[in-house]
Amino acid sequence: MTQSPATVAVPGPDLTSDRTSDDRTLVLNMGPQHPSTHGVLRLVLEIDGETVVRLKPEIGYLHTGIEKTCEAKFYQQVVPLTDRIDYLCPMTNNLCYCLAVEKLLGLEIPPRAQWMRVLMNELTRINSHLVWLGTHAMDLGAMTVFLYCFREREDVLRFFEMVSGQRMMTSYFRIGGLALEPPLGFFEKVKKFADRFPGNVDEYEGLLTGNPIFMMRTKGVGHLSAEDAIALGACGPTLRGSGVDIDLRRDAPYTGYENFKFNVPVRTEGDVFARYLCRVAELRESIGIVQQALAGMPEGPIKADSPKVVLPDREKMKTQMEALIYHFKIITEGFTVPAGEVYQAIESPRGEMGYYIVSDGTAKPYRVHMRGPSYANLQALAKMCEGQLIADVVAAIGSIDIVLGDVDR
Amino acid sequence: MLLAPPITDIEQLKSHPALARLVEWNASVVEAVKFDRDEITIWIAKETIREVCAILRDSADCPFNYLCDLTCVDWYPSEPRFEVVYHLLSIPHKERVRLKARLNGSSPAIESVTSVWPSANHYEREVFDLFGVRFTGHPNLQRIMMPDDWEGHPLRKDYPVEGYR
Numbered sequence: 191m192t193q194s195p196a197t198v199a200v201p202g203p204d205l206t207s208d209r210t211s212d213d214r215t216l217v218l219n220m221g222p223q224h225p226s227t228h229g230v231l232r233l234v235l236e237i238d239g240e241t242v243v244r245l246k247p248e249i250g251y252l253h254t255g256i257e258k259t260c261e262a263k264f265y266q267q268v269v270p271l272t273d274r275i276d277y278l279c280p281m282t283n284n285l286c287y288c289l290a291v292e293k294l295l296g297l298e299i300p301p302r303a304q305w306m307r308v309l310m311n312e313l314t315r316i317n318s319h320l321v322w323l324g325t326h327a328m329d330l331g332a333m334t335v336f337l338y339c340f341r342e343r344e345d346v347l348r349f350f351e352m353v354s355g356q357r358m359m360t361s362y363f364r365i366g367g368l369a370l371e372p373p374l375g376f377f378e379k380v381k382k383f384a385d386r387f388p389g390n391v392d393e394y395e396g397l398l399t400g401n402p403i404f405m406m407r408t409k410g411v412g413h414l415s416a417e418d419a420i421a422l423g424a425c426g427p428t429l430r431g432s433g434v435d436i437d438l439r440r441d442a443p444y445t446g447y448e449n450f451k452f453n454v455p456v457r458t459e460g461d462v463f464a465r466y467l468c469r470v471a472e473l474r475e476s477i478g479i480v481q482q483a484l485a486g487m488p489e490g491p492i493k494a495d496s497p498k499v500v501l502p503d504r505e506k507m508k509t510q511m512e513a514l515i516y517h518f519k520i521i522t523e524g525f526t527v528p529a530g531e532v533y534q535a536i537e538s539p540r541g542e543m544g545y546y547i548v549s550d551g552t553a554k555p556y557r558v559h560m561r562g563p564s565y566a567n568l569q570a571l572a573k574m575c576e577g578q579l580i581a582d583v584v585a586a587i588g589s590i591d592i593v594l595g596d597v598d599r
Numbered sequence: 600m601l602l603a604p605p606i607t608d609i610e611q612l613k614s615h616p617a618l619a620r621l622v623e624w625n626a627s628v629v630e631a632v633k634f635d636r637d638e639i640t641i642w643i644a645k646e647t648i649r650e651v652c653a654i655l656r657d658s659a660d661c662p663f664n665y666l667c668d669l670t671c672v673d674w675y676p677s678e679p680r681f682e683v684v685y686h687l688l689s690i691p692h693k694e695r696v697r698l699k700a701r702l703n704g705s706s707p708a709i710e711s712v713t714s715v716w717p718s719a720n721h722y723e724r725e726v727f728d729l730f731g732v733r734f735t736g737h738p739n740l741q742r743i744m745m746p747d748d749w750e751g752h753p754l755r756k757d758y759p760v761e762g763y764r
Contacts, residue, residue: 423718
């Protein structure tokens with residue numbers, strides 16, 4: 191790979207806010223248009239030769255004020271906004287928001303909708319991890335893995351399109367259940383994919399896990415101890431790669447995860463390679479959950495029985511007066527949510543994703559706050575890179591699997 | 600499903616590890632409590648927030664060692680106007696607790712908890728940027744989302760959704 195022109199030296203005392211530099215160091219700007227920052231992350235690096243002395247992330251380039259926008263929308267209108275926060279795992283965002291509102295309302299979700307949510311959520315995790323694996327390997331110079339990962343990701347995106355009509359901004363989960371019943375032939379296609387996928391993971395691992403170049407670029411690089419990881423608020427595979435055993439799917443089950451059997455991969459090394467191993471192992475666990483969900487998928491309704499909150503079926507709306515009235519009222523006035531507040535946390539592919547919603551009893555949320563896992567993980571980046579070589583910064587950024595939409599919101 | 604009414608009596612909630620530890624340490628810091636929808640909220644006297652966080656983090660029975668989230672709610676036009684909200688998690692015991700501190704609207708300021716959890720750094724900067732709440736003792740209290748020369752604090756309720764034109 192050629193040296194990117196986006197890395198240029200900037201003069202000025204930008205970094206010297208709380209520590210003084212001496213003449214030995216050079217301030218280097220990396221990003222926001224740098225191919226390995228996975229979006230518009232800007233890092234201001236202070237370097238002494240090849241060694242990073244300080245690293246400061248500059249964020250906010252993608253800030254769109256989604257939290258403010260939510261306050262002006264009805265509860266159901268917020269669902270499509272949540273897709274756009276972390277655009278690699280739309281269903282996880284949908285799920286977290288819907289669970290939070292359902293907890294505020296005290297809604298009971300039918301089993302089929304819950305199992306479909308688990309199934310789609312795990313496919314989303316596979317989708318997100320494949321993008322991570324492909325881009326992370328490409329950052330380190332392994333082009334082939336990228337193409338293989340995107341081949342399988344295409345299959346997952348096709349499943350998203352089957353159920354929701356959209357490849358990326360799905361908005362498939364709605365408050366009270368799902369948008370639509372999955373189409374005919376959907377489960378058979380997912381089953382075929384799930385049977386084939388462990389072989390694909392073997393293929394990726396065959397290219398990377400024992401690869402001496404990959405190991406040299408990742409082993410012992412970007413080290414983060416368990417104490418630092420907790421103190422700096424790291425979450426998800428970044429935290430588990432440092433030896434902290436926590437997974438909210440197992441420890442605080444939501445949407446029926448208590449019915450599934452899976453392992454939580456934990457590594458104690460705390461380096462880039464350990465985080466890689468955690469995520470690859472999670473790919474295998476996820477496909478196991480998909481298999482269980484397919485095998486035990488219950489029959490029944492996909493929406494909660496709560497006509498004032500959940501939109502009626504199209505068929506009913508055209509034949510029953512009452513359904514038409516409810517539909518009209520939900521669309522025009524929204525539905526009211528009892529006053530109160532909840533914090534709902536779920537395990538997204540990147541770590542703990544939390545929605546804090548405050549309701550004042552009206553049809554619009556009073557406050558919606560998204561706790562983005564990438565925002566939390568970004569704070570650990572400086573600790574991973576300081577004192578290391580500048581070439582390893584790219585490996586460290588890749589290993590925290592950052593999505594800037596999730597950081598800036 | 601009917602929602603159970605919230606519990607606000609301290610005596611009934613004393614079994615929760617966070618509240619038990621705080622009452623044992625200094626009962627006067629607890630202003631109010633609420634248990635609603637399986638989540639416990641403790642209102643703390645704002646002067647003591649850093650000490651309370653340190654006490655809960657170092658609690659022997661159930662250490663709340665992880666700061667999940669730190670944010671703010673604007674109750675404009677009522678007073679006290681701001682509520683700073685802390686979500687803590689105990690990783691070994693999988694317990695959660697929500698702490699709240701009320702601040703008045705004229706010059707909202709509270710002590711920073713960055714000395715307890717370094718992870719509070721970005722969260723506090725975000726609250727400062729979007730709500731205008733100052734955190735005393737913060738190492739680098741600058742805007743994080745908005746440009747440095749931005750005027751106003753967008754998530755305040757008196758800031759229009761479409762912005763100032």
